[in-house]
Amino acid sequence: MPKVTFEPYQVTADAYPYETILELAMRLGIHINASCGGLGACGKCKVILEKGEVQGEKVDGIYYKACTTVPLTDVVIRIPVESKYDRKALLRKDRVLAKAIERKESFPLYSPLNWASLSLKPPSLEDNMPDLSRVLLALKPFVGDNFKVELEFLRKLPHVLRAQAFRATFFWYEDPFTGYKLLFDLDKPEISPLGVAIDLGTTTLQLELVDLSTGEVLAQTSDYNPQISFGEDVISRIEFCKKKDGLKLLSERVKEKIHVLTEELLKQAGRSLSEVKLFSLAGNTVMTHLFLELEPRYLREHPYVPVAQFYPPLLAKEIGFSPYSAVFQFSPSVASYVGGDITAGVLASLIAAEEDLTLFIDLGTNGEIVVGNRDFLMCAACSAGPAFEGGGIKHGMRATSGAIEGVHIDPETFEPMILTIGKQRPKGICGSGIISLLAQLFKVGLIDRSGKFRRDIAHPRLRKGDEGYEYVLVFKEESALEHDIVFTEADIDNLMRAKGAMFAGYQILLESAGLSIFDLKRVFLAGTFGSYIDLEDAITIGLLPDLPRDRFFFLGNTSLQGAKKALLSKEKLLELNRIAQMMTHVELSGHPQYMDYYMAALFLPHTNEELFPSVKKS
């Protein structure tokens, strides 16, 4: 990896392969003006190559555009500066991400989906017992007495047996709670059944195809949840269900998509649909209700009652997945807004198996949090809203191409440095960009602790717009849109409420257990969002607690990981359900102290600065 030294800051670091000078500077916290997102269009990010070789576009004879220039050897790069300043002041802390870890554990593969390959003696006049009796006699050592035979199994039975000379593989699903077994399919003598783990999110669907014999992941895919067309968030989808056949429609759409994605997985892996015998789905309570066509309206009407917390395993055909002869199992919920994605997440994160007190945060369309260890688990849903996914933010957007994901503001010039996803002209700001922007505005002093813009600072980017004061992050000329991209005081208000709700949530949960923020040994960030958050920025605004940075871990899609464990192990499925039973749900809005904590959290980083020692210090 080539080393890059930035002058005049005398900061040296290794560049990643293909990393541009601009990206490296953003990562290191070095400011370079850049307003086109990394596309090379604005030409503002000019730097001087003092030593070494680069690949990039030369402009005005001596400059390179930082946004499109990649070092080929060790290089020295000088950033031209327009004024004198305290070098130190310009340097922000390195961008710090939570350490990505995979919480691996080994467990015996013993899927709730069982199978046995048998060679039966063909019938004769002396031994002409019914086909089913013949099969059950042979299966008795495996299946025992507590079972049921599916009608479809009986319908296939005589044909498959005779087509395969009475050799076949038999499949049954064992409900790990009751031990009751459902004998539902038979197939070729040699077959290695497949499972599909599904994370059914409000916004995205992620699937993995898994070999049930080996546990190996054979293929992965993801896509948007097609229900988005009928409402971005869970509330609007619940509303949509009040229309005639609305619920059915939402259910069908997501099932169709799961079918399409499963076919995609099978194509990737070169396997066939008939080999899929088990689906394991984890989704939040609303998503699971919609999937199963269970009435969702009482989830959001006082007193917020789900139809069910534990969902029975079902045959694919029972829910209209007729091409599959497979079973669907579901990750259990805890409450209306703490769903199967969280219980699966707790399973995957091993919190409930370890001693370390851990805060588990899933910051997606909503914010769910869990606090606990092997002795106790408490959880809550924070009404954070979708601000961290760009929702409710004037120019907020989801983390897709053209979204501003990284922001730095020059503390002297107040000029921004931005990076967009896919290095496209900026279209809006996504979650990680929003957090950084708020943190930066606070750090450079453009907003005060209450989140208000400083009216006394005159700057072309700070202005009074139609909706009050705002900061212009991208002027029209540089944006992909027909207008400026701005960040308003109303946006800041929304963010303050969202992060305040989260922080108050941590406090209530911890306090309910007689603990404080500083007792936390670990903070686990789940969901894709967690991988992009700049820890420093997130702590600066008070969204994350101010703990040593090495206590933060990014776990990835724990919902999917948990669903996969339940796919592969009866024990893990049982554990998943024990977790759901063990988790104490705290209804924050009903908690007597919640409002106080919440109000106190509506400052940057917090009313009580003692809670944020590192922010106070800086």
Place this chain on the structure above:
Amino acid sequence: MPKVTFEPYQVTADAYPYETILELAMRLGIHINASCGGLGACGKCKVILEKGEVQGEKVDGIYYKACTTVPLTDVVIRIPVESKYDRKALLRKDRVLAKAIERKESFPLYSPLNWASLSLKPPSLEDNMPDLSRVLLALKPFVGDNFKVELEFLRKLPHVLRAQAFRATFFWYEDPFTGYKLLFDLDKPEISPLGVAIDLGTTTLQLELVDLSTGEVLAQTSDYNPQISFGEDVISRIEFCKKKDGLKLLSERVKEKIHVLTEELLKQAGRSLSEVKLFSLAGNTVMTHLFLELEPRYLREHPYVPVAQFYPPLLAKEIGFSPYSAVFQFSPSVASYVGGDITAGVLASLIAAEEDLTLFIDLGTNGEIVVGNRDFLMCAACSAGPAFEGGGIKHGMRATSGAIEGVHIDPETFEPMILTIGKQRPKGICGSGIISLLAQLFKVGLIDRSGKFRRDIAHPRLRKGDEGYEYVLVFKEESALEHDIVFTEADIDNLMRAKGAMFAGYQILLESAGLSIFDLKRVFLAGTFGSYIDLEDAITIGLLPDLPRDRFFFLGNTSLQGAKKALLSKEKLLELNRIAQMMTHVELSGHPQYMDYYMAALFLPHTNEELFPSVKKS
């Protein structure tokens, strides 16, 4: 009841209300020429009123037609005779029917369909557990832990609970083998659930609507099995299933009919479809396979293997009975040709609960027999074919309007006396008529012991037709058809084979248990056919064993009775299944001595006359 004295025989008997002189004479075994079936058309049955008053048609001044004349007071009737004769020879034994009994037993009503009406506490913010958890908590004392919740139940749950202020009746089906419970429906707080017992016969369907709380039968109905259009017997229906979608079509037709008949029952009783929660079906193995859309072809292909003997209980919607939220349970089979109608019949007849050695005969489209008592049960299917339902007989027909059901032949003149169902012009001969006709031909000496017509007797009714020798039972002029109604030697051959197969079956079963015909304490006749058989005639031809006539009992539709018991009692359902397990099936065609017994039975009444002492004597 008016007394009727027949002269010159000096026989006196009470007439039933509306009974004609001809019917009474037939009942008493007194011959009156009559060839139009009782319609009054042939005018041959002229009798003289010597004393008393009658209502009837006078002909030729002094005569009355016996077939349309009913006594109003005690009367003396003289039958004109054309020749001198031994009075005694003319008198046959009284027509003796098996005594009809209902095998009643009392048992506690504890249907596998269970229900509980509950008043639940409505949810509040302090108590906002999911609807399902609330219900399961309340149901726990009833349902325990080994259960599953149906998806449709979950879909209805929030709506029904809220529409009824959290008061509802919950329904579950308990599989009595595993104790596993399926919670599948909820309904109004006050509801008295209904069950439907179904006898699904090859030819007819019989249904009863039963109150599951009281056991009371609220309505009854019956109709033909609509599958008849696709084949009269099970063999032709199995053949039909080889056509594309043939099996599906047969299944759908009979299910539609069951639905229509159930609606008819509900209308009769003034009840509604949603109250029906359980169906209990008993049918032979082929009928049950067709109903469930299970491949039937291997039932008739060597080595005669059913798909299943025990059929799982199913939700109505699983088999396309979507209007019902109900469970279907099925009477288990024993073998390909000993089905759920027979096991239900054994349950209903109490054979397996009593000490008396009993022969149970169900002579329908095929002949199934059971021998045993509470210590053992053996069964077999006799390949009797449908001869006793008129099948394979040149002018045979089912027991419908116009069928000759009673026959007597004058031993001197060989002139027949016939009675038809509905007193219509004769269209053909049904089972009971066929048995009597064969017995009469044998008794008057028109056929010999091997079933051949006596070539040495010259009589206009005895002739050589296209298919060999035949007896003209009805000449064209008196028949409802454009031809004579005859009884051929080929018909007799068919009957001999059929009755021979039955008798050989009794012998094999009994001998397998080290017993003989004369050890039988009782003979139970099941099915509608049993109620019409003239015991004397049936014994004369060797179809029934020659035992004291008071050992014969007609039990009616035991298949339906058994299905009803299983509807009302979990214990009876268990017993039904124990019976199926306990019954030893003897494959007659594979039995080493079967052929010998069968060949010996191809005589009238039998090669071994010692087996028929009363026939020998007469």
